[in-house]
Amino acid sequence: MIDIQIHPRQFEYDIQSMVQAFYVGHSFQINSDVENAYRVLNVEFSDKGICAGLMDKNGKLFNEQVDCEIFKDKDITKLSASERRNAKNALKKLLYCMLVKDIGKDLPWGNLTGIRPAKIPGMLLEQGMSEEQVRKEMKETYFISDDKLDLAMDVSKMEKKVLQDVNYKEGYSLYVGIPFCPTTCLYCSFTSYPLKVYKDKVDSYIDAVIKEIRFLGEKLKGRELNSVYIGGGTPTTLEPEQLERLITALKENFEFNTVKEFTVEAGRPDSITKEKLMVLKEQGVSRISINPQTMNQETLDLIGRKHTIEQVKEAFWMARECGMDNINMDFIVGLPEETPEMVRYSMEEAMKLEPDGITIHSLAIKRASRLSMNKQKYSELSMENSTELMNITKEYAYNMGMKPYYLYRQKNMAGNQENVGYSKPGKEGLYNILMMGDYQDVWAVGAGAVTKLLSEDRKSATRIDTLKNVDLYIERIDEMIERKRD
Numbered sequence: 001m002i003d004i005q006i007h008p009r010q011f012e013y014d015i016q017s018m019v020q021a022f023y024v025g026h027s028f029q030i031n032s033d034v035e036n037a038y039r040v041l042n043v044e045f046s047d048k049g050i051c052a053g054l055m056d057k058n059g060k061l062f063n064e065q066v067d068c069e070i071f072k073d074k075d076i077t078k079l080s081a082s083e084r085r086n087a088k089n090a091l092k093k094l095l096y097c098m099l100v101k102d103i104g105k106d107l108p109w110g111n112l113t114g115i116r117p118a119k120i121p122g123m124l125l126e127q128g129m130s131e132e133q134v135r136k137e138m139k140e141t142y143f144i145s146d147d148k149l150d151l152a153m154d155v156s157k158m159e160k161k162v163l164q165d166v167n168y169k170e171g172y173s174l175y176v177g178i179p180f181c182p183t184t185c186l187y188c189s190f191t192s193y194p195l196k197v198y199k200d201k202v203d204s205y206i207d208a209v210i211k212e213i214r215f216l217g218e219k220l221k222g223r224e225l226n227s228v229y230i231g232g233g234t235p236t237t238l239e240p241e242q243l244e245r246l247i248t249a250l251k252e253n254f255e256f257n258t259v260k261e262f263t264v265e266a267g268r269p270d271s272i273t274k275e276k277l278m279v280l281k282e283q284g285v286s287r288i289s290i291n292p293q294t295m296n297q298e299t300l301d302l303i304g305r306k307h308t309i310e311q312v313k314e315a316f317w318m319a320r321e322c323g324m325d326n327i328n329m330d331f332i333v334g335l336p337e338e339t340p341e342m343v344r345y346s347m348e349e350a351m352k353l354e355p356d357g358i359t360i361h362s363l364a365i366k367r368a369s370r371l372s373m374n375k376q377k378y379s380e381l382s383m384e385n386s387t388e389l390m391n392i393t394k395e396y397a398y399n400m401g402m403k404p405y406y407l408y409r410q411k412n413m414a415g416n417q418e419n420v421g422y423s424k425p426g427k428e429g430l431y432n433i434l435m436m437g438d439y440q441d442v443w444a445v446g447a448g449a450v451t452k453l454l455s456e457d458r459k460s461a462t463r464i465d466t467l468k469n470v471d472l473y474i475e476r477i478d479e480m481i482e483r484k485r486d
Contacts, residue, residue, distance in 0.1 A: 177446030217253025
């Protein structure tokens, strides 16, 4: 257990994110009395600056301080946006250097704790900085490694290239959440409900989603819709007629002639049939994702995905036969017991299928997943990621003619790595760029779906949540609509 003391309680998210990145596998508590803590981190803010101390069970290890002029004669809970940003950067530099001393190694992403690392260089370039100036700023502020800085810069440039013909500043994107899955994977904490339990409620759920769609279609009339993404869960758990009913409602309530990309996350191959694929093709779906996560059967069995590698291949070729010409495949690096050889095997098998894109996720163990909630049961499992493993996937992506086009990070990522999307030219996932790069508003419908409305400078956003519980979402759909109306 890590005992974090923050006085007054400021920059809590950034502090805990950095602690979790350095002390992998340790839980933490903030401003509590923790007995026999592995480390005690004390952060204090005063009119003189920031003071941080680190102790182990035997006493003080390090004590560091940085002066911050912006704190003088000010209430630090009421700093302006620019003052807060400067104070946060000073704090993160201080903590990073101190924790590096304790652990004895740097992190690939330095002290960068945000989830959108490509957004920072992109906005600096927009402000008129040269690429050389941006690189200098990123190195001095975040201590980021050259390898990860190159990735962030490459993604930022690709985003601009893809968006040059998209009227994204005036437009918006639409997300539709389908929270059902064949089974729940070991690592998963997303809003997903096993279909066998909720099968009789799916039609009622679609009724509620369509009610939300009708409201939004009316309220957003006249605005340009750029991309539509049906995600989950696993949208292809719906029956063909249910998929058709949902998509028909979308087209009846939104103007699709401006839509440049229509994605459905097919996801689990055991949910895919030819009939469903034909519905998607006939309804104009332009991009799908078939997600094996790994091409090693023993890993699939371990993580609770009740399908075979053969089913992955069959679903992929079936989609090709139905005319799908933009198919992405998701993989996870850092899965239990996976070795570098197993990661390389997954990439070899993917290369034989010739997908149009691959998305590489670093395993991030969330608190609500079975891996986290049953730690003792799975404590013997090896779950490791590294720059070496990520570079294996990069090597294969480039060999398949793909380049990175979007990038994001999460808390608790194995090896302090990242999630990165690669694609062949012209096959980039537009919704992924628009959403993850904070380029435009994303309106969302469905249980657990989050609408995000950006500020004019793209530096902050208003979030509108819907209830995650399917039963409550159906029961209180009028309330969900009122949240959006407000």
